[in-house]
Amino acid sequence: MQTYSFPPLKALPAFPSGLDACIDIIARHTSFCITTHVNSDGDSLGSQLGLTLLLRQLGKTVQNVNPSHVPENLRFLPCSDEVLVFDAERDTSVLAEADVILVLDGNSPSRMRGMEEAIMRSPAVKAVIDHHQEPVEFARAYAIDTEACSTAELIYRLLTRLEERDGKTYLTKPLAEALYTGIMTDTGNFRFPRTTSDVHRIIARCIDVGVEPYYIFDSVFNQNPMNRSRLLGLTLANLQTYHNGKLCMMLVSEAMMRETETNVDHLEGFVEQTLGLRGVQMGAIVAEMPDEIKISLRSKGSLPVNKIAGFFGGGGHINAAGCRTKTMSFREVQETIVRLSAEYLA
Ligand SMILES: [Mn+2]
Missing domain, CATH: 3.90.1640.10 (inorganic pyrophosphatase (n-terminal core))
Known part of the structure; x- marks a missing residue:
């Protein structure tokens, strides 16, 4: 090709x-x-x-x-x-x-x-x-x-x-x-x-x-199947925050998706939940899929998450961006987001 x-x-x-x-x-x-x-x-x-x-x-x-x-x-x-x-x-x-x-x-x-x-x-x-x-x-x-x-x-x-x-x-x-x-x-x-x-x-x-x-x-928005709610419950129960609570990260492992019988479609709307937490200025969801990691980023104000997405080869808008990677591990992606966002949040 x-x-x-x-x-x-x-x-x-x-x-x-x-x-x-x-x-x-x-x-x-x-x-x-x-x-x-x-x-x-x-x-x-x-x-x-x-x-x-x-x-x-x-x-x-x-x-x-x-x-x-x-x-x-x-x-x-x-x-x-x-x-x-x-x-x-x-x-x-x-x-x-x-x-x-x-x-x-x-x-x-x-x-x-x-x-x-x-x-x-x-x-x-x-x-x-x-x-x-x-x-x-x-x-x-x-x-x-x-x-x-x-x-x-x-x-x-x-x-x-x-x-x-x-x-x-x-x-x-x-x-x-x-x-x-x-x-x-x-x-x-x-x-x-x-x-x-x-x-x-x-x-x-x-x-x-x-x-x-x-x-x-x-x-x-009101057509969600039960397994999506179960996956959302698991991810909300495992939210991580960094940089004094200014970065909120939602992690979706392959095991969580297997357990709830969900797929990438079910993640629509998840990342928005990260910004609902008091003090959060940037939110991220990192989802582990069979052959790649999917990342969605959101922010408030002038924090340009499209620049962070650009590091992974993705893009989007200042307050909403996304990307995928096949070369980094689940953990490496999380660490990279924490590191890159330090410039704006630390
Ligand atoms: Mn559009």
Whole structure:
């Protein structure tokens, strides 16, 4: 298998000019393949399915191919049953034959783990719509706004520009449900710093077209199986703190997951619990998986956990970041996080 390296993107067009470039690409083509990052979440899927519904109203054909499956709690989203989990043999042609590949909520092909080769070999025009830092050079157009609360917010901005252009209304109830889900999940239920009044105005319009906030919340968050609660109980009982209680670390060993018959999907939302402890400024979850260690980091204020994630080859935002490692042991990862965070907390 070929490996690709992607140089950092030097000149990122100021938002929204990149959005105009995407609108131009959409206008000139008819068939689209939308993809998004590994381990789908509310924003990646909400953006993807919202954009799918938008493009179909414009008469485009759309296929969705992702590196990972749709988590059970997001299967209520419209069209989520159409998402293909990438199978190189079956789906390479889908990517090769599309006019355009739209990459959402990720700005490097490496985020589409296992799909890099199919993406890079495809002659399709590539465009990125995203809100993460440090994009790499591989696409023709980049609509990136790192100030946006979510990719779903950017899909909404795309939608309103098309509404202005066409003098039509494109925000249907199912489309609004998809975007609402993306915004709700990526803002931590409307509480993270980028939850601006503009974000609330988008949400207001979603409610105006029929979105029921409690239905979305209940679908996304109130569907946990008992084994997840048991795993959460075990991890809460074993919380560790360092740097005078300013770093809180949650450890999930393979044995704990085996005992509770859980998998990586069940860890969604765990790390947020670390910040609930009085005095904690940074939280981490370190999860031991069969072939790698998964790390998620959260912080308050200006503590840049994306820098710590970057040490392990990952990334994200100042207050929320993640990474994986195959080269360090469970214990080495814990020690490294304690050491790297000392710069900010000790
Ligand atoms: Mn996002």
